[in-house]
Amino acid sequence: MIYQRCIECGKTYEDDEIVYRCECNGLLEIVYDFDKIEVDKEKFKNRVFSVWRYFELLPIKNREKIISLKEGGTPLYRCRNLEEELGVKELYVKNEGANPTGSFKDRGMTVGVSKANELNIKVVGCASTGNTSASLAAYSARAKMKCLVLLPKGKVALGKLAQAMIYGAKVVEIDGNFDKALDMVNELAKEGLIYLLNSINPFRLEGQKTIGYEIADELNWEVPDRVIVPVGNAGNISAIWKGFKEFYELGFINELPKMTGIQAEGAKPIVEAFKKGKREIEPYENPETIATAIRIGKPVNAKKALNAIYESNGYAESVSDEEIIKAQKLLARKEGIFVEPASASSIAGLIKLLDEGVIDRSERIVCITTGHGLKDPDAAIRACEETIKVKSLDELKKLLSS
Ligand SMILES: Cc1ncc(COP(=O)(O)O)c(C=O)c1O
Numbered sequence: 001m002i003y004q005r006c007i008e009c010g011k012t013y014e015d016d017e018i019v020y021r022c023e024c025n026g027l028l029e030i031v032y033d034f035d036k037i038e039v040d041k042e043k044f045k046n047r048v049f050s051v052w053r054y055f056e057l058l059p060i061k062n063r064e065k066i067i068s069l070k071e072g073g074t075p076l077y078r079c080r081n082l083e084e085e086l087g088v089k090e091l092y093v094k095n096e097g098a099n100p101t102g103s104f105k106d107r108g109m110t111v112g113v114s115k116a117n118e119l120n121i122k123v124v125g126c127a128s129t130g131n132t133s134a135s136l137a138a139y140s141a142r143a144k145m146k147c148l149v150l151l152p153k154g155k156v157a158l159g160k161l162a163q164a165m166i167y168g169a170k171v172v173e174i175d176g177n178f179d180k181a182l183d184m185v186n187e188l189a190k191e192g193l194i195y196l197l198n199s200i201n202p203f204r205l206e207g208q209k210t211i212g213y214e215i216a217d218e219l220n221w222e223v224p225d226r227v228i229v230p231v232g233n234a235g236n237i238s239a240i241w242k243g244f245k246e247f248y249e250l251g252f253i254n255e256l257p258k259m260t261g262i263q264a265e266g267a268k269p270i271v272e273a274f275k276k277g278k279r280e281i282e283p284y285e286n287p288e289t290i291a292t293a294i295r296i297g298k299p300v301n302a303k304k305a306l307n308a309i310y311e312s313n314g315y316a317e318s319v320s321d322e323e324i325i326k327a328q329k330l331l332a333r334k335e336g337i338f339v340e341p342a343s344a345s346s347i348a349g350l351i352k353l354l355d356e357g358v359i360d361r362s363e364r365i366v367c368i369t370t371g372h373g374l375k376d377p378d379a380a381i382r383a384c385e386e387t388i389k390v391k392s393l394d395e396l397k398k399l400l401s402s
């Protein structure tokens with residue numbers, strides 16, 4: 001049995017009821033009756049490494065309704081060069097840029113759009129800083145659904161905009177930031193004009209919890225001491241934590257990691273709340289950062305994220321744009337992993353928290369890199385030295401010897 005439950009008052013809703021918030025305005029989560037679900041670790045091991053490896057623990061009843069582009073099963077890289085550089089014992093990067101549209105959103109969308117398919121939905125929509133729209137546009141195309149995406153004008157990286165356009169979504173830009181766009185699509189959803197697939201939708205977050213499942217699965221059911229996650233609208237950190245907690249409840253793992261959220265200096269309402277020991281955020285009216293994916297001032301899942309951080313004895317920290325770019329280059333140059341700026345905030349956060357002594361160098365750490373570097377080529381080019389120009393073979397040879 002699967003149902004939706006309010007994280008505030010506990011009120012429950014059927015799994016086929018289209019409702020994005022409880023009547024008390026609380027966020028919803030998906031709940032399973034684990035006693036009635038037959039799963040074991042070995043059964044999973046024999047299946048393809050992907051989101052759908054964990055079918056029984058996902059909220060889709062009919063396999064035929066699944067809309068998939070083969071998402072999940074992303075690499076967990078051991079980063080020995082960075083370990084040496086930073087003096088840490090065991091560091092991994094879970095590279096979500098390896099998903100079909102280049103970000104972790106695909107895990108959410110395969111489940112969210114499959115749910116929409118089960119509900120016979122014809123029109124889906126979202127607000128986006130870029131990745132959600134790219135992903136929803138792709139999955140809705142495959143599901144033959146109409147798709148509306150609302151973007152903050154001039155603040156979406158080129159690669160992401162190109163994706164939403166080529167997949168055939170109706171792409172609308174507004175004068176205003178992501179938070180305003182989200183308010184607008186929320187209104188459309190309330191009127192039943194679109195099925196909303198932002199992370200307020202708890203079915204979408206079920207797909208993203210598989211990041212936690214996969215980390216445990218790949219580490220042979222051992223759990224890292226800490227998982228570091230870039231935070232914007234705050235759904236992902238909450239979902240990953242739910243994944244770990246479920247595996248713990250099922251007895252697949254014996255420990256839980258400290259969830260550590262990283263925001264950009266110019267958009268850090270969750271970090272501020274955490275540092276004051278609060279569970280409510282004070283929104284940023286004008287969030288700003290080079291990491292456009294996390295340029296969010298009013299994270300919709302702030303409550304869930306803060307719960308995850310407090311419950312796991314984790315931490316929250318912010319990093320400057322300069323630290324983000326430095327980390328992006330370091331990861332590319334030491335490990336050959338090219339990620340977009342928002343993704344690099346997990347590495348920047350790791351560096352800062354090591355310096356501050358919050359993270360112990362003997363910890364086993366997993367940093368989540370959330371999106372592919374090619375999403376935002378402009379940011380990468382701006383971060384690098386100019387290309388070298390030569391006029392002759394001699395000049396080229398001289399270069400080699402310098
Ligand atoms: C690349 C990237 N990293 C991080 C985030 C933040 O994730 P969340 O909104 O789930 O906190 C987003 C989008 O929100 C993103 O696109």
Ligand SMILES: N[C@@H](CCOP(=O)(O)O)C(=O)O
Pocket residue numbers: 105126127128129130131132133178197198199200232233235293294
């Ligand atoms: N970075 C996100 C912002 C929207 O987040 P969502 O998880 O609520 O869809 C994006 O890519 O648009």
